[in-house]
Amino acid sequence: MDSQATQKKVELPDQSDGVSSMKIDPKRVLPYIFIHGGCLAVIWVGWSWFAVAAAVFLYVVRMFAITAFYHRYFSHRAFKANRLMQFIFAVWGHTSMQGGALWWAANHRHHHNHSDETHDKHSPVQSGFWFAHIGWLFYPENFSTDYQKVKDYAKFPELVFLNRYDYIVPLAYGAMLLGLGALLESYFPGLGTNAWQLFVWGFFISTVVLLHGTLFINSLAHVWGSRRFETEDDSRNNFLLALITLGEGWHNNHHRYQHSAQQGFYWFEVDLSYYALRAMEKLGLIYDLKPVPARIYDEAGQQKKARIGK
């Protein structure tokens, strides 16, 4: 535990924020039991190279939606896009089954305002690893969207609609997998897949791995890794987490400067989402990617010197 853990910001109590003494709502645990339990159906549907490759592909494209759109765009406004692209970002992100873009962004903005303090909804330092990882999702006070925290996007009715009916896109996603699997079985039987096999691999297995990959940033990225910046929270930089989350593992960088489109601040900090965002910028799909200011690099240099001098 480094010294930062004992130097939290002093803040006034805020009864509306964070986790209170309220109890877990079993109704909210059921969807998580459903998607985890659904993975067991692999015993009956088996596997094929196509289904496994589809699950990996769907993990990567949906992790990109979480990191690039839910996180960097909706939570931090790290780049700009037109309204149609913005809508596509939201629909794409909804296929991850991690709630609406506005719900996700509101909770995440709350995390940055209260990182590792008592009101943080998911701090492993305050509440333990498992609570920070997944337990916080089961508490009633974390179900609704605090639209006050996302006023900038809540003015778009299409985003509010998707957020309110956040099951529509996942249902369509599941139906698409079933339909595609049935078509492939009929027209390309050599692939060895079918409707239910593609559904189990794409809807359950891929989504559960994606969920935990994302949640590791709330849990592991606040306890495991190195700290370039002496931030007031316990955020860490972690290469392995950066790989599995396409760049989110540079979490200490991100907590120091949350507004930039990149989270890997140097060429050796692999940030696949940022490279993809640069490609999208070249294609004219997004614009105004926010850079890391020179003063942040200066600060990194000073802190490195200070550590060597110790």
Ligand SMILES: [Zn+2]
């Ligand atoms: Zn964090």
Ligand SMILES: [Zn+2]
């Ligand atoms: Zn963030």
